[in-house]
Amino acid sequence: MKVSTIEPAQPLDHLAPAGRIGVVALATDFNIEQDLRRMLPGDTQIFTSRVRNYNPLTIENLRSMAPGISAAADTILPGTQLDAIIYGCTSGTVAIGSERIAELIHQSCPGVPVTNPVTAAVAAFRQLGARRISILTPYTEQVNCEVAELFQRHGFEVLNIAGFGFEDDTAMTFISPVDIVNAAKNVCDAQADLLFVSCTALRASVVLDEIEAQLGKPVVSSNQALTWHSLQLLGYPAPVSGYGSLLQQLPV
Template identity: 70%
Template sequence: MMKIFNVQHQQPLERLAPAGRIGVIALATDFNIEMDLSRMYPDDVQFFTSRVKNINPLTIENLRTMAPGITETAATLLPGTQLDAIMYACTSGTIAIGVERITQLIQQVQPNVPVTNPVTSALAAFDQFKAKKISILTPYTEAVNQEVADFFSNQGYEVLSIAGFGFEDDTAMTYITAQDIQDAALATCDEEADLMFISCTALRASLVLDTLEAKLKIPVISSNQALTWHSLQLLQYPKRVTGFGRLLLQKHL
């Protein structure tokens, strides 16, 4: 005859991720965001991912089709559990949909939770280094790059150069090697730039940030590095993170 028992825990329940819990809204096709965040987040911070449907090819019009799904996706992030911050993890999507709109869509179902995105994070990073003149590297087409350059120009930055790999497939962007990212950044960064920004959460740029900064002698910011840094700022995380560029060594805002 089977025996059935009730047991009681003897130790106090542990709070997992004692330093903070971060919700991540990733694109359905993004291979890279979780790998990058796993490399950069400290062990006492955890992130939890839900994915929003997106459409290839990557165009501004197709990026805007994500907007209706953002609220539904945000609602699936650890329902019933308090999150300390939420990120929408698409740089070009943020430019296409708009920073304020994305925050509004998320906070409809996650009220009072701080929200960030790659654009807000990047702008905060630019300000951290007092950068005025920037070079940008992306995986995007010329049409999307024009929108990206116009956005940052309208924010008051002088975009000295923008270069793109010309990809329209979001998944394929992740297949661009770290070596190609490094070589392209070195080849296209303007010598007058105060800072270089490598745009797109799908690019594995975190692997070459230290090397690029050593060679270029300026801060190099990537979308995922900026998201990591800014979300840690929202948590008021006290420690610095080494191995991924100068930004993660900076103090709180």
Template identity: 50%
Template sequence: MLYSPEPVGPAGRVGLITLATDFNSEDDLRAILPDDLRLFTTRIENANPVTVENLQAMAKDLPRAAKTLLPGYGVDVAIFGCTSGTAVTGSDKIAALINQGMPGTKVTNPLLASELALRAVGAQKIAILTPYLPDVTQSVADGFADKGFDVTRVMGFGLDNDFDMTALPPKAILEGALKVNTPDADAVFISCTAIRSAEIIAEAERLLEKPVITSNQALVWHALNLIEYKKPITGFGTLFDQAPQPTSKVEVP
């Protein structure tokens, strides 16, 4: 039988390295990603509760997990899907560990992507909402402060496992975004790939009258810029509607 093979992900292949306990990031990312891109997922070992110690411990599994993303074919860009894990381990170390398993592959993570996204919408002063325990929440806030942002307020829901984070109703996330906002904040950042934040971005921006950046939204935006994807994406906030290209990209070791 004769046939013409069809391309798989004609505009690009996006690889996601997410946590073994993650319930949400694939859904959020696929909701935002264009149809001509394909998302391929692998998982790393981790354990609840979501503590600084457990987040640091899981990083050692990144090289192994990266090797399992379409071996022999590869992806155009690899995403690490854990904001808090990046905060406690460091963006550069995350990229280096992934490139041990996928040499030469472009890499992004939620902390780096969100930093670039916030700069792209012109934000210097930011309010931060997380689902985490206080010490993990503080790690995220410190990560942005270290990059030169002024953090005007930080709030967390006090959750310590991925199931409870994904079970957090989008309405509660929206209410949290409204509550954490301060009048002088240029933008609100909603941390964590495990929470269902993609669907509330537009409404949060309408009510707050300022940009709202979420972990998964920023990941898609940065990944698309890394592979130079040019088609417009609508419905997911100011970042996609009017933000310029990021000013820097991930260094590939």
């Protein structure tokens, strides 16, 4: 038997030249990877790990996933430089805290910029000049109270918040985009500067343009905000069309 080694004739390709984005997703999330791949430009790429989470979705159960975040981040392309890392849970960020999440990820990936849906949404609201917001979620009233209080602490006036009342993270993805559109029209206060559709599991990205057209104001979703903020962290030089007005706000 002859054994030989072949040298490539061409230089090795540099994949994802505009940026490599790590994602720590919930073990039960059906949607975040599809949403991010749909919205992110083709010269970027996401690489996903998953952290164990627990139903029902309560603040206590959300906090219980914190010990697994560092280990999940550690498995994303070990030895390869990432340009940004996303922690992909809005209510989890509310429960654990943005600073703590960044600390946990930096235990495995020191120096890499970290974002999450709350940090991204706050930056997006400010970019859009919003002060008063309405919020639509799939969560229970208990979780919604925590969500509203957090955004109020960031200086926004939450005019109202309404949720579908789900406690199962996986089931949240099965909510029809048609129901998201109808709920958005009913929930958004006329005095709100924008509507925030919270939760990475909701399939809101495919109807953002439709909701904005009907409301006549910006609509920010968790995954859209993550896309926008990640591209901002990468210094991406061009806007993205088809997923709401926020992604037209690039470069920043």
